[in-house]
Amino acid sequence: MLRQQALERGQQMIVVGELINASRKAVGAAIEAQDAGYILQVARDQMEAGADYIDVNAGIFVDKEGDYAEWMVRLIQENTDAVCSLDSPDPEVLTQALRVHQGTAMINSISLEKERYDAIIPIVAGTGLKVIGLCMSDEGMPVTKEDRLKIADKLINGLVKNNVKLENIFIDPLVQPVATDQSYGAEFLNAIEGIMTGYPGIHTICGLSNISHGLPNRKLLNMSFAIMAVAKGLDGLIINPLDRQIMAGLTAAETLAGRDEYCEKYLSAFRAGRFEL
Amino acid sequence: MNVLEEIRDAVIDGNAIKVGELSQKAIEEGCTASQILNDGLIAGMNVIGPRFKNNEIFIPEVLKSARAMHTGMDVIKPQIVSSNIQEKGIILIGTVAGDLHDIGKNMVIMMLEGSGYKVIDLGINVATDKFVEAIEQYKPQIVGLSALLTTTMKQMKSTVETLLTLESRPKIIIGGAPITQKFCNEIGADAYAADAASAAEIANMLMESNAKAAGA
Numbered sequence: 001m002l003r004q005q006a007l008e009r010g011q012q013m014i015v016v017g018e019l020i021n022a023s024r025k026a027v028g029a030a031i032e033a034q035d036a037g038y039i040l041q042v043a044r045d046q047m048e049a050g051a052d053y054i055d056v057n058a059g060i061f062v063d064k065e066g067d068y069a070e071w072m073v074r075l076i077q078e079n080t081d082a083v084c085s086l087d088s089p090d091p092e093v094l095t096q097a098l099r100v101h102q103g104t105a106m107i108n109s110i111s112l113e114k115e116r117y118d119a120i121i122p123i124v125a126g127t128g129l130k131v132i133g134l135c136m137s138d139e140g141m142p143v144t145k146e147d148r149l150k151i152a153d154k155l156i157n158g159l160v161k162n163n164v165k166l167e168n169i170f171i172d173p174l175v176q177p178v179a180t181d182q183s184y185g186a187e188f189l190n191a192i193e194g195i196m197t198g199y200p201g202i203h204t205i206c207g208l209s210n211i212s213h214g215l216p217n218r219k220l221l222n223m224s225f226a227i228m229a230v231a232k233g234l235d236g237l238i239i240n241p242l243d244r245q246i247m248a249g250l251t252a253a254e255t256l257a258g259r260d261e262y263c264e265k266y267l268s269a270f271r272a273g274r275f276e277l
Numbered sequence: 278m279n280v281l282e283e284i285r286d287a288v289i290d291g292n293a294i295k296v297g298e299l300s301q302k303a304i305e306e307g308c309t310a311s312q313i314l315n316d317g318l319i320a321g322m323n324v325i326g327p328r329f330k331n332n333e334i335f336i337p338e339v340l341k342s343a344r345a346m347h348t349g350m351d352v353i354k355p356q357i358v359s360s361n362i363q364e365k366g367i368i369l370i371g372t373v374a375g376d377l378h379d380i381g382k383n384m385v386i387m388m389l390e391g392s393g394y395k396v397i398d399l400g401i402n403v404a405t406d407k408f409v410e411a412i413e414q415y416k417p418q419i420v421g422l423s424a425l426l427t428t429t430m431k432q433m434k435s436t437v438e439t440l441l442t443l444e445s446r447p448k449i450i451i452g453g454a455p456i457t458q459k460f461c462n463e464i465g466a467d468a469y470a471a472d473a474a475s476a477a478e479i480a481n482m483l484m485e486s487n488a489k490a491a492g493a
Contacts, residue, residue: 023427023455059427089428113377140377140401179336180380213380214336 012259013250014170014236016085016106017043017051018207020072022060031058031068036075043076049241053106053130054080056097057087066096073097085132085238091119098123106130108238109172110159112137112151117158125162132205133159135174135191143181148173148191149198156199170205170236171195178221179214185225189232196233204229205236222246227253248275280306281316284349288321291341293348300352310356315393318349322391330474336384339473343387364395366484369411369447370421371399373432378425381453384473385421392477405436409443417447418487419480422466424453434464441465448483452476 019042022028030038043054054076058068065088076082077100085106086097094107109132110120124131133155135148142148152171159169173191176184188211192204211225212218223246226237230253241247248269255266269275278286280303287295296318303313325342328334350357368389372382379401386396397415399407412420420440424433433451440449451461452470461469468483470476 062427062431115375136377138377138402141379177336177380180340180383182337216332216335 012235013230013254014052014203014205015050015241015247015250016053016055016108016205016236016238017046017049017241018055018238019046019240019242020055020076021057021087022068023057028060031061031072034071039072039075040079043080043082046241047080047082049244050247051241052083053085054082055085055087055108055238058093059088065090066093069093069097070100073101077102085130089116089119091123094120094123098129104128104130106132106170108132109134110155111135112155114138117155121158121162124159124164127164128168129164130168130170131159131164132170132172134172141176142174142191143183143187145187145190145194148187149194152191152195153198156202166199166201167203170203172206173204175206175208175210175225177213177215178211185211185228189228192229192232192234196235203236204234205238206234207238219243219245223249226250230254230259231257244274245277248277251275281308281312281320284313284317285320285324288318288342288345288349289324291338291345293341293345296345296349297352300349304353304356310353313349313353314357318346319391319393322346322388326388326391326474326477330472339384339387343391346391365393366419366480367395367397367415367417368419368421368480369397369399369408369415369417370423371403371408371411372401372423372425373429373436374402374404375432376424376426376429377401378423378453381425381473382421382423385423385452385470385476388473388477389421389480392481394480405439408436408440412440412443412447419450419483420447421450421452421470421476424451424456427455430455430460437464437466448487450476450479450483 020027022031046054056069056072058065061068073084083103084101085108086094087108088094107124107129110117111134113136135142135151137151142151156169173188175188178185195204208222208226212221227249251266251269254260255263260266280299284296284299287299300313325339329339370386372379386398389396399411422433422436424430437449440446449466450468450470451466456469458469468479470479
């Protein structure tokens with residue numbers, strides 16, 4: 001069974017495994033050396049740990065980004081039942097990877113920056129692709145919840161007008177370092193709530209590492225932030241699923257947030273030994 | 278401990294209220310604006326920079342000290358204007374076109390101001406001709422370019438290429454997460470700064486080499 005089908009049966013938290021990213025040194029080197037074994041292992045490990053999508057990013061290779069992305073998608077899908085999150089702002093790279101991708105890929109990502117928006121819309125318009133909508137516009141980074149909701153609203157309306165279903169849209173309200181402005185955490189969390197209540201059926205997603213930039217003991221902040229965001233309705237995360245602590249924390253958070261009927265997910269994670277840290 | 282040392286220590290502690298009060302006290306005791314600025318406020322930031330670079334303190338603590346420094350500068354501003362203190366130099370800074378990131382750039386600005394420079398911030402998404410216009414207008418000794426994305430490194434290259442053609446051009450410092458010394462060499466910028474504290478050190482070095490060149 002493709003992982004996709006499991007997703008469509010209504011599993012709630014969607015985890016995008018972030019490790020196959022060329023800007024990570026070992027991965028970049030493996031891509032360049034066409035080390036299929038290494039890339040596959042990272043994909044398999046993430047699948048096993050519970051990733052729903054395997055993010056594929058070859059962004060550091062300016063001229064070969066498309067070829068490398070295509071190679072990785074083929075490699076991963078020929079050998080696992082994974083679906084991929086195609087991570088590039090370049091429409092040509094996305095198109096090349098999509099041509100070989102089986103099942104429904106996630107596009108990571110569109111934003112309201114005009115050039116990027118115009119480039120990505122034709123790729124997702126009228127398709128069943130999942131798409132991450134990043135709350136960034138040409139006017140700069142959003143600061144407040146209101147800034148984020150304004151951008152999200154434009155993105156959502158633009159996508160829906162182009163026949164992308166609400167349930168295929170994942171809005172990322174943009175995580176910024178709480179070290180530089182202590183309101184950033186709260187503004188983000190409130191934006192999650194605003195989006196989830198304002199557009200029923202939509203998803204929200206984010207990465208975590210930005211929140212803790214510039215502070216020590218970053219894992220603690222990342223995990224606490226993820227748990228707080230789940231309480232506000234966040235249902236997607238781009239993370240390292242091999243981090244057992246955060247995966248356990250997320251399961252507990254979903255149970256506590258009222259998203260785990262009969263505590264089924266919590267108990268099955270317990271029995272699978274996922275809380276033995 | 279004299280009042281200037283107290284100001285320095287209050288900047289290090291990030292105590293804005295105390296820095297404000299002490300700066301006022303220093304004026305009343307007859308200190309010059311230049312003494313308060315250099316031996317108090319900047320002396321404090323000069324301790325903060327290396328501590329930050331060595332991971333002894335963290336971004337919020339640097340920001341707190343910077344706020345304290347600014348509080349002191351506001352107090353002595355009338356004295357600065359009347360006493361006509363020479364700025365150490367003017368630095369123009371901005372994030373290149375297509376790139377909207379400013380957190381790192383703003384840290385750099387803080388460290389540069391903390392070292393006594395007048396910094397003109399052109400903001401984010403700054404087109405090459407904006408840099409060129411601002412260079413004509415402000416005549417900075419140094420211009421700093423920031424880029425956070427691998428995709429905007431190309432833009433940085435093209436902006437640097439244009440700036441290199443200017444007559445009596447300022448020195449160019451580049452920085453940002455994907456930037457390396459190698460990239461700096463490739464595109465012909467004068468220097469690469471790996472972090473905010475190094476940016477201030479490198480600015481000082483470039484100013485010294487400027488001064489030597491002018492003297493020679």
